[in-house]
Structure formats: C-alpha cells, structure tokens
Amino acid sequence: MKILVCITKAPDTTTKVAFSDNDTKLNEAGIQWIINPYDEWYSLVRALELKEAGVASAVHMITVGKADAEPVIRKALALGGDEAVRIDADSNDSFFVATQIANYAKTNGYDLVLTGKESIDYHNASTGAMVAELLDLPYITHATKLDISGGVATVNREIEGGEETNSCALPLVVSCQKGMAEARIPNMRGIMAARTKPLNVVAASADEALTSIISYEMPIQKQGVKMIDENNMDELVKLLHEEAKVI
Amino acid sequence: MILVFAEQNNGNFKKATFEAIHYASKIAQSAGTQVCAVVLGEAANLSLLGNYGAQKVIHITDARLNNLEAKAYSKAISNIATQENAQYIIFSNNNTSKAVAPRVAARLKAGLVVGATSLPNAEGVVKKSVFAGKAFAFVKMNSAVKVISLTPNSFGIEATEATAEVISQSIDFAANDFAVKVENVNKVTGIVPLGEAELVVSGGRGLKGPENWGILENLATELGATLACSRPVADSHWRPHHEHVGQTGGTIRPNLYIAVGISGAIQHLAGVNSSKTIVVINKDAEAPFFKAADYGVLGDAFEIVPRLTEAFKKYKASHA
Numbered sequence: 001m002k003i004l005v006c007i008t009k010a011p012d013t014t015t016k017v018a019f020s021d022n023d024t025k026l027n028e029a030g031i032q033w034i035i036n037p038y039d040e041w042y043s044l045v046r047a048l049e050l051k052e053a054g055v056a057s058a059v060h061m062i063t064v065g066k067a068d069a070e071p072v073i074r075k076a077l078a079l080g081g082d083e084a085v086r087i088d089a090d091s092n093d094s095f096f097v098a099t100q101i102a103n104y105a106k107t108n109g110y111d112l113v114l115t116g117k118e119s120i121d122y123h124n125a126s127t128g129a130m131v132a133e134l135l136d137l138p139y140i141t142h143a144t145k146l147d148i149s150g151g152v153a154t155v156n157r158e159i160e161g162g163e164e165t166n167s168c169a170l171p172l173v174v175s176c177q178k179g180m181a182e183a184r185i186p187n188m189r190g191i192m193a194a195r196t197k198p199l200n201v202v203a204a205s206a207d208e209a210l211t212s213i214i215s216y217e218m219p220i221q222k223q224g225v226k227m228i229d230e231n232n233m234d235e236l237v238k239l240l241h242e243e244a245k246v247i
Numbered sequence: 248m249i250l251v252f253a254e255q256n257n258g259n260f261k262k263a264t265f266e267a268i269h270y271a272s273k274i275a276q277s278a279g280t281q282v283c284a285v286v287l288g289e290a291a292n293l294s295l296l297g298n299y300g301a302q303k304v305i306h307i308t309d310a311r312l313n314n315l316e317a318k319a320y321s322k323a324i325s326n327i328a329t330q331e332n333a334q335y336i337i338f339s340n341n342n343t344s345k346a347v348a349p350r351v352a353a354r355l356k357a358g359l360v361v362g363a364t365s366l367p368n369a370e371g372v373v374k375k376s377v378f379a380g381k382a383f384a385f386v387k388m389n390s391a392v393k394v395i396s397l398t399p400n401s402f403g404i405e406a407t408e409a410t411a412e413v414i415s416q417s418i419d420f421a422a423n424d425f426a427v428k429v430e431n432v433n434k435v436t437g438i439v440p441l442g443e444a445e446l447v448v449s450g451g452r453g454l455k456g457p458e459n460w461g462i463l464e465n466l467a468t469e470l471g472a473t474l475a476c477s478r479p480v481a482d483s484h485w486r487p488h489h490e491h492v493g494q495t496g497g498t499i500r501p502n503l504y505i506a507v508g509i510s511g512a513i514q515h516l517a518g519v520n521s522s523k524t525i526v527v528i529n530k531d532a533e534a535p536f537f538k539a540a541d542y543g544v545l546g547d548a549f550e551i552v553p554r555l556t557e558a559f560k561k562y563k564a565s566h567a
C-alpha cells in the first residue's frame with residue numbers, strides 16, 4: 001500500500017505578518033517557514049507509523065511550491081518517508097494546487113492520500129477535498145484516528161457536534177487533525193538520511209487559478225482594555241449589555 | 248440563481264444555516280435574482296426556510312443523505328447548481344462544508360473562498376480572515392460560478408414571515424457515491440456547537456484541575472454559553488478535545504469570549520482573536536491576554552467567576 005502525503009509550508013505562528021506593494025503582497029522578509037503543523041504532526045507522522053507497522057509499503061511526499069519550499073520538504077524527509085516531489089509553481093490557489101497533486105497521484109498510483117485539515121496561512125481546508133473530487137475518490141475530513149486492515153480504512157472523524165466512525169475501502173483521501181499521532185522531532189540520523197533521499201522537481205502543468213488575492217488589510221486594533229474592579233461584576237454585566245451589546 | 252446549501256442535522260437546521268440563507272438573499276438582491284436552498288436527506292417544514300430569504304427549496308429526500316457523504320453531497324449540490332444556473336453557491340463554514348464545498352468547486356471549476364466575512368462586491372471579491380486572524384485578505388473569484396463558505400456569526404440573521412416553495416427531486420447516484428460507511432455516530436446534543444456559539448466561556452490552566460470546572464459550568468449555564476478551553480487543559484484530559492480552541496484546535500468567532508485563567512499565548516489567540524468582545528479574568532496583571540481584551544478583571548478566578556454568575560442572574564431577573 002502506497003501513501004502520498006501532501007505537505008505545504010506555512011509561516012511559523014509567532015511570525016509577525018506584514019505586507020508590501022501597497023498591501024498587495026505578503027512581505028516574506030523575516031518569515032520563518034515551517035511545515036504546516038497539521039501536515040507534519042498528524043498526516044505525515046501517521047503515514048510513517050503505518051509504514052513502521054508494515055501496513056504501508058511506501059510513503060511519498062508532495063509539495064507544490066517554489067525553491068523556497070525545499071528546506072521544509074527536506075525537514076519532512078528527515079522525519080522519515082522514502083522520497084519527495086516538488087511541483088515547481090507558486091501555491092496561491094487551491095484548485096491549481098489540487099490539480100497538480102491529482103495529476104501526480106494519478107500517474108503514480110497511490111492507495112491513500114493524506115493532507116492536514118487545513119493550512120495555517122490561508123485556512124482554505126480545500127486541497128484534500130479537491131484532490132478527491134479530481135480523482136473521483138471518497139474523502140473523509142477531520143480524521144482523529146486512522147487504521148488500515150485488508151484494504152479497508154477505519155477512520156474516526158469529528159463531525160458537526162460530535163464524532164463518527166467511518167469505514168471505507170481504499171483508495172481514499174483523508175484530512176488529518178489532532179489525535180491522529182504524536183509530534184516527532186527529527187533526529188541526527190534522519191537529518192543525514194534526508195540529504196540523500198530523492199527530491200524530484202517536476203514542472204507544473206498549465207492549469208488556471210480560479211481565485212486571486214487582490215489585497216490585504218490589518219485588523220482594527222483593540223481600543224485598549226477597560227479594567228473592571230473585581231468586586232463590581234454588575235458593572236461588567238452592564239457594559240456587556242449597554243456598551244458591547246453582546247448580551 | 249443564488250444557491251445555498253441548507254444543512255440538516257437530524258432533520259433540524261442550525262442558526263448558522265439561516266445566516267447563510269440570509270447572506271444568499273442579500274447577494275440575490277444586488278444581482279436581481281432569487282435564492283434556492285438545497286436540503287439533502289430527510290427533514291420537514293422546509294417552507295419555513297423562506298423566513299430567511301429563500302424563494303425556493305429543492306429537497307432531495309433520499310435517506311442515504313441523512314448523514315454526510317462528501318461525494319454524494321457534492322454531486323447533488325453540483326447537479327442542482329447546474330440545473331438552476333447558479334451564479335453563487337453559498338455554504339456556512341463548518342466541518343460539513345469543508346468536506347463538500349471544495350469538491351463542488353472543483354467539479355464546477357468554480358473559484359472558492361472559504362471563511363468569507365463579507366458580501367462579494369460586483370467584481371466577485373470577498374474579505375476573509377487569514378494568518379490565524381492576524382490579517383484579512385480580499386480574494387477575487389475569477390470564474391463564472393463562484394462558491395463562498397461563510398464564517399458563522401459574521402453576517403447576522405433577519406427573518407420575515409415569507410415562506411418558500413418546496414420541490415422534491417431525486418438525483419441519479421452511482422453506487423460508489425456512497426463508499427464511506429458510517430459505523431457509529433456519537434453526537435453531543437443540547438448544546439450549541441462551539442463553532443457557532445455566540446457566547447463562549449473558556450478555561451485555562453489557571454483553574455488548576457478538572458474538579459474546578461463547576462464554576463465555569465455554572466457561568467455558562469446562566470449565560471446559555473458553550474464551554475471552551477486552552478490546549479494544555481485538553482492535553483491533560485481535564486476537558487474533552489473538541490473544546491480546545493487555538494491554532495491547533497478550533498477557530499471561533501463568538502460575540503462574547505470570556506477567558507478565565509488563560510495567559511493568552513499567541514497560539515491560543517489565533518483561535519479566538521476574531522471574537523467580537525473579549526473578557527479576560529486573570530490574577531496576573533502582566534498576562535498577555537489583557538492586551539487582546541476589551542474588558543479585564545484582575546484577580547482570583549475562583550472568587551470572581553461566581554460573582555459574575557450572580558451578576559448575570561440579577562441582570563436576567565431584571566430584564567425578564
């Protein structure tokens with residue numbers, strides 16, 4: 001059973017975001033790029049566990065990104081996995097990215113495609129679902145547990161207001177979140193091994209982007225906190241009613 | 248036509264669904280067209296969706312649609328969108344729409360914006376929150392058909408007495424449209440799901456242990472609020488994981504977020520800083536959360552929270 005893990009880079013959460021060119025471009029100077037946490041902690045680590053358990057025969061990774069995505073994919077390879085491919089294009093539109101991944105997956109044949117539940121930059125949570133649609137495969141989102149036996153996946157997933165246990169025959173696309181696996185830290189051996197693992201760079205197919213970012217805006221700063229005396233909760237309730245109008 | 252997916256849950260509808268219908272009706276108004284709501288699975292009283300602005304409801308009664316099956320849902324919604332000549336397809340952003348809306352968009356080659364917080368302008372540009380609430384982006388959908396997934400609590404609801412015409416229809420499903428089998432469902436009933444809650448009471452490590460959650464539960468019950476927590480609280484199994492908010496947990500946008508004994512780390516703020524009003528109760532004047540708060544109370548949560556609950560009780564009695 002072959003697994004394809006989709007990896008994207010994302011700005012570290014503690015990064016301050018800033019924009020340039022009249023607020024039309026993300027200012028990348030000073031951004032610390034990390035592997036999108038949901039891709040790393042949950043989908044990649046679970047794929048590695050399935051390989052260690054002898055359930056999966058190969059774990060491949062794919063990213064759509066320019067050369068600046070390479071350190072991130074090398075770091076992913078240091079955690080484990082056999083090889084990676086980078087589709088050489090900017091990843092600005094979910095449909096474009098999903099099309100690239102779906103094309104690659106179709107040619108190379110995978111039984112399971114894993115994504116994180118969303119990326120922490122644009123929060124589109126769309127790649128997995130679009131890949132599934134383009135490959136005409138079933139799709140399970142927000143998975144917190146994934147086991148495979150006899151070509152059938154058993155998946156726990158978070159649904160609106162609760163949890164569900166699903167089963168589905170492979171091939172399948174799954175988006176992963178917390179609960180799926182525990183975070184790992186690459187060790188020295190992994191880092192050394194990653195240097196020689198194949199990282200193939202493939203040209204992107206000419207597909208259209210269906211969305212584009214026109215500009216950015218910073219949120220309005222809070223007015224500053226109003227401190228309320230701890231013995232005067234009636235005052236707080238009054239302010240919540242009359243000033244904030246939230247109750 | 249403006250199409251809106253009206254998600255049923257055991258035959259009922261959530262407030263966020265009404266909000267999505269109302270949002271669709273505003274787009275329809277400026278486009279000079281009408282709203283058609285799509286209901287998948289068994290549900291009743293559908294003409295009432297007209298209260299929120301739908302003129303027409305297309306109901307696919309197939310019982311196999313009672314539970315979410317992303318592939319079948321996407322096929323049904325896409326087929327109806329094509330049949331109705333939809334310009335926009337509107338969803339409310341939640342776990343269901345995240346499984347379905349991108350599939351619909353890919354199927355129809357439609358531009359998709361997930362988590363919109365504004366109406367689209369005439370050029371098809373909408374605003375959405377990005378980088379964990381640190382900024383907004385204005386995103387343009389470049390396609391003829393456009394798909395928008397609306398952030399709950401970002402638009403509001405207006406209701407009238409109007410009713411909608413309900414039409415039952417069937418869809419030609421293939422066997423492999425229902426490949427995912429639901430073995431077991433475990434739904435929490437009776438409380439508003441965190442993602443849609445307007446009032447949230449949240450606790451952190453400052454509460455010292457799960458045995459102390461009673462004061463937060465009392466406050467939440469008094470307010471009709473939903474409970475949330477910081478990550479260490481969920482990691483230590485003091486509270487269930489679905490209550491965890493922040494970068495690695497849920498992202499919420501309630502009208503009121505009351506944070507008790509939470510320091511306000513950037514990863515926590517990532518999930519809650521779009522809340523309309525934030526109240527912070529903390530005994531440390533240096534807690535970073537005060538900088539992100541609208542109202543702050545400095546002191547011991549174990550004394551303040553019961554006082555606040557009493558104050559709400561008094562307020563409710565005087566406004567009854």
Ligand SMILES: Cc1cc2nc3c(=O)[nH]c(=O)nc-3n(C[C@H](O)[C@H](O)[C@H](O)COP(=O)(O)OP(=O)(O)OC[C@H]3O[C@@H](n4cnc5c(N)ncnc54)[C@H](O)[C@@H]3O)c2cc1C
Nearest residue numbers: 451452453477478493494495508509510512514530531548
């Ligand atoms: C990659 C990454 C992702 C993360 N994701 C998340 C996430 O999604 N969500 C999240 O919450 N965290 C997340 N964290 C953790 C985050 O950095 C903080 O460690 C965490 O939010 C702290 O939780 P806390 O505020 O409950 O606890 P603490 O930081 O320990 O704060 C407890 C607070 O309670 C106050 N307090 C103590 N006693 C009382 C009292 N009697 N009355 C009033 N106040 C009192 C203290 O003054 C203190 O401010 C993440 C961290 C990393 C590195």
